[in-house]
Amino acid sequence: MNIDNIQLIANTVIDMCDSTSDLARRLGESGFPHGTWVSARTQEKGRGRQGRSWISPRGGLFLSIVLRPERRDRMTWFPLAIAVGVVRALDRVFPDNGARIKWPNDIWIGNGKLAGILCEATGTAQGSFIIAGIGMNGTEAPEDLDPPAVALSVTDGSAQAVADLVRPVVVEEVLRALTELEVSGTGPLTRFYRTRSVFTPGTPIQWGEGNKKRTGSVIGLGGSGELIVRLKDGSEFPLYAEDVSVRPSEGGPSLKRR
Ligand code: BTN
Numbered sequence: 365m366n367i368d369n370i371q372l373i374a375n376t377v378i379d380m381c382d383s384t385s386d387l388a389r390r391l392g393e394s395g396f397p398h399g400t401w402v403s404a405r406t407q408e409k410g411r412g413r414q415g416r417s418w419i420s421p422r423g424g425l426f427l428s429i430v431l432r433p434e435r436r437d438r439m440t441w442f443p444l445a446i447a448v449g450v451v452r453a454l455d456r457v458f459p460d461n462g463a464r465i466k467w468p469n470d471i472w473i474g475n476g477k478l479a480g481i482l483c484e485a486t487g488t489a490q491g492s493f494i495i496a497g498i499g500m501n502g503t504e505a506p507e508d509l510d511p512p513a514v515a516l517s518v519t520d521g522s523a524q525a526v527a528d529l530v531r532p533v534v535v536e537e538v539l540r541a542l543t544e545l546e547v548s549g550t551g552p553l554t555r556f557y558r559t560r561s562v563f564t565p566g567t568p569i570q571w572g573e574g575n576k577k578r579t580g581s582v583i584g585l586g587g588s589g590e591l592i593v594r595l596k597d598g599s600e601f602p603l604y605a606e607d608v609s610v611r612p613s614e615g616g617p618s619l620k621r622r
Contacts, residue, residue, distance in 0.1 A: 370394050373402045377531070382409040385497040388428035389486055392493040398432040399539050403531055405524070410499060413482055414607060419509075423502030423523025425479075425530055429538060431494040435546045439494075440588040441553065443469040443483050445545045446496050448556050449538035450479060456533050458516065466562040467591045467608065476505070476514035498534060502527050511609070554585060568611040569593060571603060579611060 373387050374396055381387055387402045404426045410418035420426050433442065447469040454463045454471070466472045471479035479500035485492060502523040505513035516526055544552055563569065567582040580593035580601060590602040 370396075374400050375402070377403045377405065377528075379405050381407060383407055383411055383497070384426050384428040385411065385482065385484060385495050388430050388495045388497070389484075392430040392432075392486065392495065393488050395490060396430055398430065398493075399535070401427060401429040401535050403427040405527075411482060411497070412480055412499070413605075418480065418482075418499045419506040420499065421502075421504065421506060423504055423527065425498065425500040425502065425527045425534070427499075427531060427534060428495050428497045429535060431496055431542065432491070433494070433542055433546060438545055438550070439485075440590070441545055441550055442494060442496075442542065443481060444557060444585075444589050445541040445553055446481050446483065446498070446538050447471060448553050449541035450481065450498060450500075450534055451560055452541065452556075453530065453533040453537040456537070457530050461516075464560045464562050465557060467585075468589070468605065471500070472562055473514050473516075476512040477509070478514050478516065496538060498538070500527075500530065500534075550589070557585065562610070563591065563608070569608050570611045571606040571608045 370390060374391055381404045384402050384404050384407060391400050391402060406422045407420035407426050410420040410426060412418040447465045450471055451463050451465060454461050462473055463478060464472050469481040470477050479498060482497040484495045486495065487493060501513055501515045503515050503526055504523065505515040541553065563582045565582055565584055568579065569582060570577055570579045572578045580595045583592040583594055583600060586592045586602055590604050591608065593601050593603060595601050
């Protein structure tokens with residue numbers, strides 16, 4: 365997609381692109397301010413965390429926001445703050461939705477993933493900025509994913525209408541959560557996280573791949589937003605960006621499609 369006039373995509377929903385986060389990067393590089401966003405009805409090369417792709421069928425929310433926070437020292441908390449903003453937005457639009465945060469920043473409803481967040485730091489000679497890319501399934505979830513994807517159980521309105529309803533509230537609540545982090549510190553975010561976290565204290569979890577798989581049980585968040593776990597030998601161990609899942613053999617939630 366060739367964008368000759370960058371102004372045209374700022375704070376706009378476009379029909380299609382490779383990745384809204386690429387467009388947001390161009391907005392940031394062109395000097396657009398904190399809070400500038402771009403969204404698309406579908407993406408052809410949506411990206412997820414850990415180099416994965418993000419399937420982006422029409423009806424979902426695909427949104428990237430340029431962030432220029434002042435408190436860089438709280439940067440490790442941004443992914444969690446953004447997740448808190450997304451859950452608060454869902455609460456405003458769909459009360460009693462039961463959405464929870466799966467550390468570090470997946471949004472789950474029931475036993476499946478509703479939304480994911482990709483934070484990318486970038487910069488130019490004029491300064492660095494962050495792109496928060498948020499992908500949320502609409503009224504239909506992509507099939508055959510692990511963990512399984514879930515959709516918003518909304519029967520009134522078209523899928524597009526649902527994404528249009530959620531988008532402005534997500535932008536508002538994400539920006540509000542980041543301001544809260546800057547002004548009030550990590551306390552309010554941490555308290556909210558505790559009430560809406562998949563990984564409550566004591567949850568048996570696993571991380572790592574193949575024969576490097578490790579296990580532990582959740583203690584809680586550390587001072588940088590990392591997940592502190594207790595290992596079998598009783599010691600504490602911090603996780604920073606790993607993909608963590610509930611150990612199925614120990615009574616964790618079964619992964620069923622809703
Ligand atoms: C994850 O792996 O859970 C993060 C998924 C992030 C997907 C969103 S969709 C909008 C933005 N554009 C992208 O290419 N990725 C993010």
